[in-house]
Amino acid sequence: xxxxxxxxxDPTGSPSGGAPTSTRPLDPALxxxxxxxxxxxLDGIRAVAAVMVxxxxxxxxxxxxxxxxxxxxxxxxxxxxxxxFFALSGVLLYRPWARAVLDGAPGPRARPYxxxxxxxxxxxxxxxxxxxxxxxxxxxxxxxxxxxxVLTLTFPFDTDPPWLGTGxxxxxxxxxxxVEVSFYLLLPLIALAxxxxxxxxxxxxxxxxxxxxxxxLMTALAFGALVPQFYPEAREYMHAWLxxxxxxxxxxxxxxxxSEWAWREPGRxxxxxxxxxxxxxxPGVCWLVAGAFYVLNATPAAxxxxxxxxxxxxxxxxxxxxxxxxxxxxAPAALAPRPTGDPTRLRDPRSWTGGxxxxxxxxxxxxxxxxxxxxxxxxxxxxxxxxxxDFTGQEIFTGSFWLDALPVTLVTVLLAWATFRWVxxxxxxxxxxxxxxxxx
Numbered sequence: 001x002x003x004x005x006x007x008x009x010d011p012t013g014s015p016s017g018g019a020p021t022s023t024r025p026l027d028p029a030l031x032x033x034x035x036x037x038x039x040x041x042l043d044g045i046r047a048v049a050a051v052m053v054x055x056x057x058x059x060x061x062x063x064x065x066x067x068x069x070x071x072x073x074x075x076x077x078x079x080x081x082x083x084x085f086f087a088l089s090g091v092l093l094y095r096p097w098a099r100a101v102l103d104g105a106p107g108p109r110a111r112p113y114x115x116x117x118x119x120x121x122x123x124x125x126x127x128x129x130x131x132x133x134x135x136x137x138x139x140x141x142x143x144x145x146x147x148x149x150v151l152t153l154t155f156p157f158d159t160d161p162p163w164l165g166t167g168x169x170x171x172x173x174x175x176x177x178x179v180e181v182s183f184y185l186l187l188p189l190i191a192l193a194x195x196x197x198x199x200x201x202x203x204x205x206x207x208x209x210x211x212x213x214x215x216x217l218m219t220a221l222a223f224g225a226l227v228p229q230f231y232p233e234a235r236e237y238m239h240a241w242l243x244x245x246x247x248x249x250x251x252x253x254x255x256x257x258x259s260e261w262a263w264r265e266p267g268r269x270x271x272x273x274x275x276x277x278x279x280x281x282x283p284g285v286c287w288l289v290a291g292a293f294y295v296l297n298a299t300p301a302a303x304x305x306x307x308x309x310x311x312x313x314x315x316x317x318x319x320x321x322x323x324x325x326x327x328x329x330x331a332p333a334a335l336a337p338r339p340t341g342d343p344t345r346l347r348d349p350r351s352w353t354g355g356x357x358x359x360x361x362x363x364x365x366x367x368x369x370x371x372x373x374x375x376x377x378x379x380x381x382x383x384x385x386x387x388x389x390d391f392t393g394q395e396i397f398t399g400s401f402w403l404d405a406l407p408v409t410l411v412t413v414l415l416a417w418a419t420f421r422w423v424x425x426x427x428x429x430x431x432x433x434x435x436x437x438x439x440x
Contacts, residue, residue, distance in 0.1 A: 044362025090252025376416025
């Protein structure tokens with residue numbers, strides 16, 4: 001947990017950044033970003049992202065997201081759920097390293113962190129991956145290489161794969177999970193590089209500025225990765241590799257830095273604290289800006305409707321819209337103080353006043369339930385979608401988005417709940433009781 005500022009530095013302004021209402025300092029937790037414990041509002045955004053990516057894949061399979069016109073473009077832009085997932089990983093996973101750098105303290109140990117990530121990702125993934133291979137890849141079951149690539153999430157690095165699209169049938173969405181795992185593996189090294197650069201600053205503000213400069217350079221590297229993707233010839237498979245997505249993770253990492261920096265900034269009303277309070281109090285403005293990025297992503301200028309489609313310029317714009325969308329969706333939640341009290345009911349008039357509407361929606365019990373099972377929703381969606389289309393006899397790019405979305409969503413949610421209850425949670429409990437000696 002971040003240290004509480006001493007009394008002379010306690011912010012005395014109102015949560016909205018206005019003039020203080022009394023001379024008595026307020027509790028910093030009421031006006032500074034939440035930096036510890038369960039972050040229910042960010043969990044709610046994860047739930048929204050999980051539903052978005054599910055509906056995007058349904059709309060693509062029915063052809064609705066590929067149709068020309070406004071509706072097709074808006075449906076296709078639901079793939080911006082992927083930038084949300086990446087930025088969420090950045091803000092939540094990088095926070096302990098950002099805290100350590102700003103405090104001038106040692107960072108987290110890499111081995112326990114990597115062990116927790118492995119236990120979080122692989123057990124549930126293996127259940128779905130083996131199911132997909134047994135159902136849809138029977139001709140490849142004798143290939144140890146095929147099994148190895150799928151079970152280790154390294155199949156996106158196969159530049160001449162035996163499958164069409166972004167992965168084996170039923171696992172096409174897992175390219176983004178491979179990117180996530182690549183980020184997990186490299187995060188300790190990325191954090192080390194940022195730390196070596198930032199620790200040259202003698203003050204908290206100097207270290208914070210250096211961290212933000214380092215993350216800006218990380219984003220520039222992501223745009224630089226477009227050059228080998230398209231020159232001297234196009235390599236569409238590189239879209240599914242980590243370098244292309246570094247800017248999305250950096251957007252979330254920047255929010256982690258700002259939230260921790262605000263707790264340590266000298267003075268009562270420094271620029272970082274003011275920025276955090278202003279953004280947290282303006283979710284409507286932030287989400288309107290995010291909506292503008294969403295609409296821009298829906299235009300032909302941001303490339304084609306398939307992953308990796310387009311040229312270097314449209315791909316660059318696609319990356320920029322993803323970064324902008326993810327940052328402005330997450331910022332008012334990531335920089336907000338810890339909510340006080342239980343979630344407000346939707347029927348309560350107070351739910352929609354004082355900028356509380358975002359918190360009310362994202363902390364609603366439906367959102368929180370979907371957040372808990374969101375990983376399973378992501379894992380099962382293609383298997384359920386393809387089995388449903390096999391059952392109904394639909395050809396690819398045919399059918400009704402609305403008629404397919406309902407049964408696919410219901411079955412996906414049921415399987416996700418079962419996976420959460422009988423695979424994810426037992427794996428975590430086992431991990432806490434049986435952490436290997438070499439990890440401790």
